[in-house]
Amino acid sequence: MPTARFQEGDKVMGRWPGSSLYYEVQVLSFDAASRLYTVIYKDKTELELKEQDVMNISSFQNRTRSRSRSPGRRRSRSRSPARTTRRSSSRSAVAEKPPPSDRDAKVKDGMEGSLSPPQLNKGDQNSNKTQDKDNNADSKRAEAEPDRSQSRYNLRRRREDAAPEARLQQPQEKRSEEGPAAPVPVPPDYRGKMGSVFWLLFLPVWVLFVLLQAGLKDPSLTNFPPPLPPLESLWDPQAVGLVFLWILFQALLYVLPVGKLSEGVPLRSGQRLKYRTNGFFATAASAAAVAAAVYLGADLTYIHSHFLQLAAASFLLSVLLGLFLYVRSGHAAPEELAVGGNSGNVVCDFSKGRELNPRIRNLDLKFFCEMRPGLIGWCLINLALALTEMKQQGLQAPSYPMILVTLFQLLYVLDSLWNEEAVLTSMDLLHEGFGFMLAFGDLVWVPFTYSLQAFYLVEHPSPLNIPVLAASVALQLVGYYIFRKSNSEKNRFRRDPSDPRLSHLKSIPTATGRSLLVSGWWGMVRHPNYLGDLMMALAWSLPCGFSHLLPWHYLIHFMVLLVHRDSRITTVCRRTYGSAWDEYCRTVPYRIVPYLY
Ligand SMILES: NC(=O)c1ccc[n+]([C@@H]2O[C@H](COP(=O)([O-])OP(=O)(O)OC[C@H]3O[C@@H](n4cnc5c(N)ncnc54)[C@H](OP(=O)(O)O)[C@@H]3O)[C@@H](O)[C@H]2O)c1
Numbered sequence: 001m002p003t004a005r006f007q008e009g010d011k012v013m014g015r016w017p018g019s020s021l022y023y024e025v026q027v028l029s030f031d032a033a034s035r036l037y038t039v040i041y042k043d044k045t046e047l048e049l050k051e052q053d054v055m056n057i058s059s060f061q062n063r064t065r066s067r068s069r070s071p072g073r074r075r076s077r078s079r080s081p082a083r084t085t086r087r088s089s090s091r092s093a094v095a096e097k098p099p100p101s102d103r104d105a106k107v108k109d110g111m112e113g114s115l116s117p118p119q120l121n122k123g124d125q126n127s128n129k130t131q132d133k134d135n136n137a138d139s140k141r142a143e144a145e146p147d148r149s150q151s152r153y154n155l156r157r158r159r160e161d162a163a164p165e166a167r168l169q170q171p172q173e174k175r176s177e178e179g180p181a182a183p184v185p186v187p188p189d190y191r192g193k194m195g196s197v198f199w200l201l202f203l204p205v206w207v208l209f210v211l212l213q214a215g216l217k218d219p220s221l222t223n224f225p226p227p228l229p230p231l232e233s234l235w236d237p238q239a240v241g242l243v244f245l246w247i248l249f250q251a252l253l254y255v256l257p258v259g260k261l262s263e264g265v266p267l268r269s270g271q272r273l274k275y276r277t278n279g280f281f282a283t284a285a286s287a288a289a290v291a292a293a294v295y296l297g298a299d300l301t302y303i304h305s306h307f308l309q310l311a312a313a314s315f316l317l318s319v320l321l322g323l324f325l326y327v328r329s330g331h332a333a334p335e336e337l338a339v340g341g342n343s344g345n346v347v348c349d350f351s352k353g354r355e356l357n358p359r360i361r362n363l364d365l366k367f368f369c370e371m372r373p374g375l376i377g378w379c380l381i382n383l384a385l386a387l388t389e390m391k392q393q394g395l396q397a398p399s400y401p402m403i404l405v406t407l408f409q410l411l412y413v414l415d416s417l418w419n420e421e422a423v424l425t426s427m428d429l430l431h432e433g434f435g436f437m438l439a440f441g442d443l444v445w446v447p448f449t450y451s452l453q454a455f456y457l458v459e460h461p462s463p464l465n466i467p468v469l470a471a472s473v474a475l476q477l478v479g480y481y482i483f484r485k486s487n488s489e490k491n492r493f494r495r496d497p498s499d500p501r502l503s504h505l506k507s508i509p510t511a512t513g514r515s516l517l518v519s520g521w522w523g524m525v526r527h528p529n530y531l532g533d534l535m536m537a538l539a540w541s542l543p544c545g546f547s548h549l550l551p552w553h554y555l556i557h558f559m560v561l562l563v564h565r566d567s568r569i570t571t572v573c574r575r576t577y578g579s580a581w582d583e584y585c586r587t588v589p590y591r592i593v594p595y596l597y
């Protein structure tokens, strides 16, 4: 007679059906005939789990390490239907774990990481409390469909039904007693390592080539690659000093006790970090400082004539920042590390970054770098390029394409800084570590490649006809509207799901306690904000004409970047939300462009 590996009362790790998530559970009983464990999760959900989906807590980390050495991780594809519920103050559903299908049970996905127990933020709890009615109905429906919910696992909800509020609040109370969960190191596979090395080497070289190309009289593809200048010509101590001063000045503006202090979303530890969201003030102060410098005789056309040297200086500073981040992450507490940024491989960790929110006192380095020196620097560069165009082409005012491009991009940056708080619910802030790659993106890629349209226009006048002008203005305005509305909708929902302004929206509850929007902008496509962003990107390239690819660099890279980000978000969200995410994908089948992609 085979015996049970675990006894009643044992604390073990149990896989959440239909996902690769493991939560700490307590064994209630073992049925020797079916070899199923009945376990109870911290939120009081009882499930029957197969033996192989239950494991010892201490061996959990070891298993994770050894498993992730295998090339390429398989993903679970769940088909279990999470229920879609209307969100309103009167009727909605409790964040309920959907019953897995038989197919889910067969997907043996293994562990992608150790996960914290289901966590609810305050707002979600509020909305969930009001969602009981539907949930009870849903739970009855689930129990009435044994073929779906009980084929391999038995989802029992006796205790939840009895005390829904206690069930919802318990996980958070328990968390604070037990402390936050730390991500388990996941060593990268061969592809992961080679990918990191490739991007690490390729992207800086690519920036160099693109900027050299931009300096050519005829930057067409037939002249690619451009001749390489002596590398020592890239080194300019004055440029290094200026970039350093610019970053320091922006850091000073960030830490000044001026403007709003905004709270981020709760971390794994339940803690909420504060961010100084005074980006608009920083832009105004920077504009005043630049105006003062020009008044005192500074020549902004220096930025155009020393473009390569300034980019090289920014690159140097991003490498130094990357090294600093890597070294300091060695001292970070486990719960301060990003899931997936903790591989133990030097190259990957340096590149992706290990620490989720590295800070020097109140200065949040990731948020600061993403929002300030590069973004505001981009506007300064555009301004300098518009002045250079006037000087080089003997114009009284910048050309119409230059005016359009710089105004459109200025609107984009000003909007980002005005709505700075919304970035606190973006993927990078929530899930990504801060390492060299993001530092490079923020300090080099954004200011020096996003300004390529303006750089191109300095020496390549582009006639602007009425249809193109109308098309770019329309794309910019409509794109901006979609971008802003969708970002604000998600940000509002993440901050307070019971916000009355969102009461008309539907959402899918998930096992984490957070819900996923399935109507409104987020019911149209899965990334409405990307759609708006892409339309604006098109509006920025159109005024530069079709003679060369260079002014289209932003749009082309952006499509690649967004497709890659979509796959990252899919991975992270499937890991986090399990089958509810699959349900979202079924309900909202298109990713970025309705009926197309
Ligand atoms: N100009 C550029 O170079 C550039 C580059 C990249 C991005 N961007 C822009 O930056 C902004 C942020 O982009 P992002 O990549 O961070 O993506 P995002 O769409 O802002 O954030 C993704 C996160 O939103 C949450 N989410 C996804 N679907 C949801 C739903 N249906 N309901 C509720 N929450 C949902 C998920 O986080 P949780 O569930 O964990 O909360 C997901 O991880 C976008 O507007 C993008 O266009 C610009």
Ligand SMILES: CC(C)=CCC[C@@H](C)[C@H]1CC[C@H]2C3=C(CC[C@]12C)[C@@]1(C)CC[C@H](O)C(C)(C)[C@@H]1CC3
Residues within 6 Å of the ligand: 203, 370, 371, 375, 412, 415, 416, 423, 426, 428, 437, 438, 440, 441, 442, 445, 446
């Ligand atoms: C090195 C490379 C090729 C990539 C690194 C990615 C990096 C360039 C982007 C990652 C997140 C992006 C982002 C913006 C700019 C580009 C990134 C830093 C953003 C600041 C642009 C302005 C938007 O309004 C925003 C929503 C604030 C953006 C936030 C995300």
